[in-house]
Structures are given as C-alpha cells and as structure tokens.
Amino acid sequence: MTGVDMAEQPSKSTIRRQINDNLRRVYEDALNEEIPDKFKDLLDKLRDKEGRE
Template structure:
C-alpha cells in the first residue's frame, strides 16, 4: 500500500467519525443554562431595538 491510499483511508475514517460526533451533538437538547442565556440575549436585543 502506498502512503496516498492509506492517507485516504485515514481521512475517510476521520470524516466518518466527525460526522458521527456532529450528528450525535445535533440530537442533544441544549442545557437549560444555554436556553436561559439565549432568552436573556433576545430580551436585551428587543430592548435595544425598542430604544430602551
């Protein structure tokens, strides 16, 4: 086996693993503390756009 074909297989495994981890992370719900932070940021954004 030459180095280019083994590198290709390694890159393919890395791609598959990254996709698997990403898909698993996308299925998880956001923790409450992040949801609270997003709500606070939206409230501030609304206050700024309303001139407060």
C-alpha cells in the same frame, strides 16, 4: 514493523474513510444534542434585552 504483516494493515484510504465517518458521526451527534437549560436562559435574557432597546 511491529510484528504485524503489511498485508494485515488497512490502507491509507481505508483509514481516512474511517476517520471521516467517525468525524461525521460525532458532528451529527453534536448537532442533535439538546441545548443546556442554562444557555437557553441566557439566550432568552439576551432576546429580552434586545427587544427593550
């Protein structure tokens, strides 16, 4: 190996769990982010346009 004992390396299931936890955390953070004002303005314009049609 690269100078690290096999006993010191985490198992594949541990690595997968860490990746899964990190992906969930990033996803949750993205869901909780505020929508930028620019996008809110665009959505308002689209709604106004749909309401007139």
